Each structure stands twice: as structure tokens, then as C-alpha cells.
Amino acid sequence: MLVAVTDHAVERFRQRVAGTLDARPEIVARVTRAVEAGRVGEEPPPGAIGARGSLYVRDLVDRSLVFVCRRDGAELVVVTLWEQEGGVVPPRVPRRFTDVLKRDDERRRDEG
Numbered sequence: 001m002l003v004a005v006t007d008h009a010v011e012r013f014r015q016r017v018a019g020t021l022d023a024r025p026e027i028v029a030r031v032t033r034a035v036e037a038g039r040v041g042e043e044p045p046p047g048a049i050g051a052r053g054s055l056y057v058r059d060l061v062d063r064s065l066v067f068v069c070r071r072d073g074a075e076l077v078v079v080t081l082w083e084q085e086g087g088v089v090p091p092r093v094p095r096r097f098t099d100v101l102k103r104d105d106e107r108r109r110d111e112g
Helices: 007-016 023-036 095-111
Strands: 002-005 054-058 065-072 075-083
Touching: 002 023, 007 023, 007 065, 007 075, 023 054, 023 065, 023 075, 054 075
Parallel strands: 002 075
Antiparallel strands: 054 065, 065 075
């Protein structure tokens, strides 16, 4: 299976996972291993707004990290990632910051 990663997903990964030099290949490797281990589903993590056709791949290394993907033919495209609340550790980026971004996105949609 081919795995592609958007720039947005790379930035979100860099914000949350310290110590990586090149995020894109690390994301590809993590998603590939998680898919091979069967950690993929269509149910969004709690608190996430599920988009039709999205696949959610739960990381093997960091179990609170969920990669949000879409299929594009034979390719799996990682579009963003999500930190699941209520895990072993709290999210590295508090929900209040991501909620502000959601409101900004909604405002732009209303204006556009």
C-alpha cells in the first residue's frame, strides 16, 4: 500500500511529536505499521467530527495519536492527525487551541 502525507499532517505531527528530523517518512512508516497491525477503522475518535469516507489509523507507538486518512485509489492519504483525549497522557496541544481553529474555519466558510 502506498501512503502519502499532506503538508498539514506534517505540521500537526511536528507540533505534537518531538525529536523527529523528517516527519513525512516517519508518518508513512507509522501509518504503514499500524495498518498492517489492523489498527484502522471508520469510527472517529471521541470528540472528533467524522467525515464520510475517512479512515482512522491508531498509532502503535503513541496510542493517543490517530492519523486521519482518505483513500485515493490504491493510495492512503494522511490528511491530518488527532490526539485522543482520555488516554494515558493528556493531548500535547490542549483542545482549547484546536477549538479556536475550528471556529476560524467555520467563520471563513460562512464568509466565503
